[in-house]
Amino acid sequence: MSRKRWRAVKEIRIADVARLAGVSTATVSRVLSDPDKVRQKTHDLVMEAVRRSGYTPNSTAQKLRTRRTMNVLVVAPRLTNPVFAETLRGVDDELTQSGYGIIIGNLDNRREREARYVDLALSRQVDGVLLLTGYIPENGTRSMRESGLPIVAMCAAIDDDMIPNVVVQDREASRRAVEYLARLGHRKFGYISGTPGSIIESERFGGFLEGIAAAGLSQDEIVRWEGPFVFSTGVAAAESFLQMTERPTGIFAACDESAIGFIKRVRSERVRVPQDVSVIGFDGIELSDYTEPTLTTFRQPLHELGRAGADTLMKLIRKEMKPGDWNVRLPLELLERDTTGPVLHKDYKSLRRATI
Amino acid sequence: MSRKRWRAVKEIRIADVARLAGVSTATVSRVLSDPDKVRQKTHDLVMEAVRRSGYTPNSTAQKLRTRRTMNVLVVAPRLTNPVFAETLRGVDDELTQSGYGIIIGNLDNRREREARYVDLALSRQVDGVLLLTGYIPENGTRSMRESGLPIVAMCAAIDDDMIPNVVVQDREASRRAVEYLARLGHRKFGYISGTPGSIIESERFGGFLEGIAAAGLSQDEIVRWEGPFVFSTGVAAAESFLQMTERPTGIFAACDESAIGFIKRVRSERVRVPQDVSVIGFDGIELSDYTEPTLTTFRQPLHELGRAGADTLMKLIRKEMKPGDWNVRLPLELLERDTTGPVLHKDYKSLRRATI
DNA sequence: CATCAAGATGTAATCGATTACAAAGATCGA
DNA sequence: TCGATCTTTGTAATCGATTACATCTTGATG
Numbered sequence: 126m127s128r129k130r131w132r133a134v135k136e137i138r139i140a141d142v143a144r145l146a147g148v149s150t151a152t153v154s155r156v157l158s159d160p161d162k163v164r165q166k167t168h169d170l171v172m173e174a175v176r177r178s179g180y181t182p183n184s185t186a187q188k189l190r191t192r193r194t195m196n197v198l199v200v201a202p203r204l205t206n207p208v209f210a211e212t213l214r215g216v217d218d219e220l221t222q223s224g225y226g227i228i229i230g231n232l233d234n235r236r237e238r239e240a241r242y243v244d245l246a247l248s249r250q251v252d253g254v255l256l257l258t259g260y261i262p263e264n265g266t267r268s269m270r271e272s273g274l275p276i277v278a279m280c281a282a283i284d285d286d287m288i289p290n291v292v293v294q295d296r297e298a299s300r301r302a303v304e305y306l307a308r309l310g311h312r313k314f315g316y317i318s319g320t321p322g323s324i325i326e327s328e329r330f331g332g333f334l335e336g337i338a339a340a341g342l343s344q345d346e347i348v349r350w351e352g353p354f355v356f357s358t359g360v361a362a363a364e365s366f367l368q369m370t371e372r373p374t375g376i377f378a379a380c381d382e383s384a385i386g387f388i389k390r391v392r393s394e395r396v397r398v399p400q401d402v403s404v405i406g407f408d409g410i411e412l413s414d415y416t417e418p419t420l421t422t423f424r425q426p427l428h429e430l431g432r433a434g435a436d437t438l439m440k441l442i443r444k445e446m447k448p449g450d451w452n453v454r455l456p457l458e459l460l461e462r463d464t465t466g467p468v469l470h471k472d473y474k475s476l477r478r479a480t481i
Numbered sequence: 482m483s484r485k486r487w488r489a490v491k492e493i494r495i496a497d498v499a500r501l502a503g504v505s506t507a508t509v510s511r512v513l514s515d516p517d518k519v520r521q522k523t524h525d526l527v528m529e530a531v532r533r534s535g536y537t538p539n540s541t542a543q544k545l546r547t548r549r550t551m552n553v554l555v556v557a558p559r560l561t562n563p564v565f566a567e568t569l570r571g572v573d574d575e576l577t578q579s580g581y582g583i584i585i586g587n588l589d590n591r592r593e594r595e596a597r598y599v600d601l602a603l604s605r606q607v608d609g610v611l612l613l614t615g616y617i618p619e620n621g622t623r624s625m626r627e628s629g630l631p632i633v634a635m636c637a638a639i640d641d642d643m644i645p646n647v648v649v650q651d652r653e654a655s656r657r658a659v660e661y662l663a664r665l666g667h668r669k670f671g672y673i674s675g676t677p678g679s680i681i682e683s684e685r686f687g688g689f690l691e692g693i694a695a696a697g698l699s700q701d702e703i704v705r706w707e708g709p710f711v712f713s714t715g716v717a718a719a720e721s722f723l724q725m726t727e728r729p730t731g732i733f734a735a736c737d738e739s740a741i742g743f744i745k746r747v748r749s750e751r752v753r754v755p756q757d758v759s760v761i762g763f764d765g766i767e768l769s770d771y772t773e774p775t776l777t778t779f780r781q782p783l784h785e786l787g788r789a790g791a792d793t794l795m796k797l798i799r800k801e802m803k804p805g806d807w808n809v810r811l812p813l814e815l816l817e818r819d820t821t822g823p824v825l826h827k828d829y830k831s832l833r834r835a836t837i
Numbered sequence: 838c839a840t841c842a843a844g845a846t847g848t849a850a851t852c853g854a855t856t857a858c859a860a861a862g863a864t865c866g867a
Numbered sequence: 868t869c870g871a872t873c874t875t876t877g878t879a880a881t882c883g884a885t886t887a888c889a890t891c892t893t894g895a896t897g
Contacts, residue, residue, distance in 0.1 A: 136605075136883095138882095138883060138884085139883065139884060139885095140883080140884095148846075148847085149846065149847045149848075150847090150883090150884080150885090151846070151847060151848080151849095151885080151886075152845085152846060152847075154884070154885060154886080155845095155846090155885095155886095158885080162844090162845080162846095163845070163846080164844085164845065164846090167845080167846085181600070181603045181604045181605075182604060182883085182884070183545075183604065183605055183882085183883055183884065184604040184605065184606045184884095185541060185544045185545045185550065185605060185606070185882085185883080185884090186545055186852090186882070186883035186884035186885085187883080187884055187885075188541045188852095188884090189539075189541045189542055189545050189851095189852050189853070189854085189882090189883080189884075189885095190851075190852050190883080190884050190885045190886085191852085191884085191885070192852075194541065196584070204566045204569050204570050204573065205563060205566040205567055205570060207561060207563070210560045210561040210566060211560075211561055213560050213585075213587075214560050214561060214587070214589065217560065217585070217587045217589070221587075221594075221597070226584055226585075226601065226606070227584065227585045227587075228552070228582055228583065228584055228585075229569075229573070229582075229583045229584075229585050231569075231570070231573045231577075231583075233570065233573070238577075241577070244537070245582065247537045248537045248538060248539065248540040249492075249537075249539055249540065249541065250540045250541070250582075356767065356768075356771050385771060386771060389771055389773060392773070393773075411561075411712065412712075412768060415712050415741060415742060415745055417745060417748070417749075417773060492853095494852095494853060494854085495853065495854060495855095496853080496854095504876075504877085505876065505877045505878075506853090506854080506855090506877090507855080507856075507876070507877060507878080507879095508875085508876060508877075510854070510855060510856080511855095511856095511875095511876090514855080518874090518875080518876095519874095519875070519876080520874085520875065520876090523875080523876080538853085538854070539852085539853055539854065540854095541852085541853080541854090542852070542853035542854035542855090542882090543853080543854055543855075544854090544882095545852090545853080545854075545855095545881095545882050545883065545884085546853080546854050546855045546856085546881075546882050547854085547855070547882085548882075838897105839896100839897095840895100840896085840897090841894105841895090841896090842893100842894095842895085842896105843892100843893085843894085843895100844891105844892080844893075844894095845890100845891080845892070845893085846889100846890080846891075846892090847888105847889085847890075847891090848887105848888090848889075848890090849886100849887095849888095849889100850885105850886090850887085850888100851884100851885085851886085851887100852883105852884090852885090853882105854881100854882090855880105855881085855882090856879100856880090856881085857878105857879095857880085857881100858877105858878090858879095858880100859876105859877085859878075859879100860875105860876085860877075860878090861874100861875085861876075861877085862873100862874080862875070862876085863872100863873085863874070863875085864871100864872085864873080864874090865870105865871090865872085865873100866869105866870100866871095867868100867869090867870100
């Protein structure tokens with residue numbers, strides 16, 4: 126096992142390559158960035174010197190001079206959220222194609238982390254910002270916007286002329302969820318919330334209420350359980366549900382995880398899904414197709430959303446559009462699976478029991 | 482709706498602040514980076530000017546001058562992998578504390594993407610590299626190492642003196658998984674693989690074989706199903722399993738997802754877990770506690786792993802250690818849950834049936 | 838062959854900070 | 868008050884590229 130002493134290798138600068146090729150630094154630079162501007166012969170000479178020396182341009186110097194960092198900041202609510210991960214894949218696909226890199230801004234659901242990323246943006250370490258969270262506060266967003274930095278909001282809509290929104294139709298889908306359950310005969314509803322205070326949660330709850338109203342029901346009829354976008358929120362909701370004497374028959378969960386947590390808990394107490402209670406989720410995460418029974422839910426077009434957001438940001442950075450020019454609202458797809466079914470009326474239910 | 486014409490705001494440079502405060506740029510710089518070096522009065526004067534002008538230092542210029550980018554590259558196999566996401570959280574915690582940022586290198590399981598990130602590293606956009614993947618090829622790793630860039634390997638061990646390894650004890654845990662099943666009386670084993678060719682997979686399969694040997698069994702006794710680290714690999718394995726006449730009774734899956742896929746599929750054909758077949762997973766993802774039945778598995782200390790890896794990289798960057806000085810191998814924790822149980826011998830099984 | 842335009846290359850300013858070194862100012866004891 | 872010493876501040880070089888402008892080649896054309 127040879128143990129050479131560690132030591133930094135001397136850096137090769139553009140001047141070294143120029144000397145090696147017998148040309149000026151300007152020529153080397155031109156060969157690398159705009160080859161048509163130099164004679165073929167010189168081009169080959171320089172490339173050979175580049176190859177021999179193993180030169181790689183110092184991107185920091187390039188950035189300083191060109192004022193383009195080729196990086197964008199992606200602010201995320203929580204890294205372990207699968208919805209976020211899938212969106213990020215779409216973002217990554219698009220940005221990589223354009224030669225941009227991703228700097229991760231992970232809030233980890235703690236608002237105090239925002240300041241750090243606002244600073245990052247303001248110190249011009251990035252050419253643009255993608256907000257995958259509804260958490261950046263009004264004044265943080267404002268100072269970023271005022272600095273002229275391109276921003277795209279991919280959380281639920283931010284109401285700001287200067288910030289294009291690329292979002293999914295949360296509100297519409299939530300309303301449709303209720304309508305769907307109502308069409309199956311459900312009249313008593315439960316709502317399992319997402320992280321209280323987040324824009325996404327309020328959009329989804331808003332849509333849910335619209336659906337309730339559209340079905341001609343009063344808000345007094347509904348039950349609402351609060352908690353963040355995680356499994357255990359559904360489990361807690363189930364505990365409460367199990368205590369009730371007049372149970373709702375139609376449950377809308379603001380995310381698939383809580384829907385799954387709910388179902389698992391109630392089934393362990395011999396409550397049948399969908400015979401005793403119908404559950405509809407939101408997101409369409411991969412797992413929702415692997416539960417027992419498979420989950421009825423709305424699939425978010427996350428990959429597409431990520432690409433669309435990144436594409437919009439690219440357009441903004443390249444000044445191919447102005448902020449007000451563009452808003453995208455992608456539709457969700459209802460996946461009718463096995464956790465929803467028609468309401469079984471009491472008599473029908475006993476009838477059915479008798480025949481089994 | 483007012484629509485002002487969009488226009489970049491003029492940048493404020495350190496010279497502007499200096500002029501505003503009536504001092505030199507050197508003084509402003511000192512106030513910001515080493516306040517003890519200036520008189521209190523000057524300090525206040527400068528800070529007031531900073532505040533009034535809304536100055537934020539241009540970090541690109543700082544980087545060029547100080548030769549520190551305060552960014553590290555994290556190379557990941559696939560963003561949507563929950564194991565990766567959880568590790569990244571640990572990395573993020575540690576790096577944020579040290580003021581470092583994360584640039585994401587997403588391979589998305591495609592090797593051809595490596596080149597891009599090797600370039601990124603070589604062009605000194607980052608101060609160090611964390612490899613969360615076993616995919617960076619030998620020559621990519623070598624050129625990064627030769628450039629003197631600090632690297633830490635957090636995939637399974639890379640055999641290179643110059644690269645510290647911070648890993649979990651994959652091999653040992655896999656061996657223990659077999660031992661555990663053997664102690665429950667199992668003699669016929671099945672192995673559901675992870676992504677063929679990845680270092681992680683070969684470590685886990687290696688450990689599995691060690692366990693088989695330790696149990697005094699021959700390799701002929703085992704069945705091996707191949708596929709990537711995803712649900713569907715387990716489903717496919719289950720299809721094959723269901724066709725068999727002499728089925729294995731002890732299944733080791735190289736990741737929780739495939740274990741869950743397997744269980745779901747066999748249960749839908751009325752195979753009972755753990756009575757008919759015991760299944761043990763690997764990773765300990767959150768979901769493994771929400772399946773029916775709950776999954777016996779090895780929990781990786783992912784958050785800790787992420788922190789340890791990032792900490793090691795920090796030490797390397799600050800030259801507080803040399804690459805050969807340090808290797809970490811974290812143990813895994815066996816979570817004994819409900820998908821494993823003793824082998825039921827035929828006679829015992831019928832006896833048991835009779836009593837029910 | 839002279840002239841001129843187009844093309845290729847070189848020179849040096851520039852991006853915006855940090856910091857070595859020089860210069861000026863404060864402090865103190867004799 | 869004077870110089871010695873220590874603090875504070877300013878001047879200008881520097882990091883490593885890009886690029887406007889100047890200069891030199893080349894080649895075409897009358």
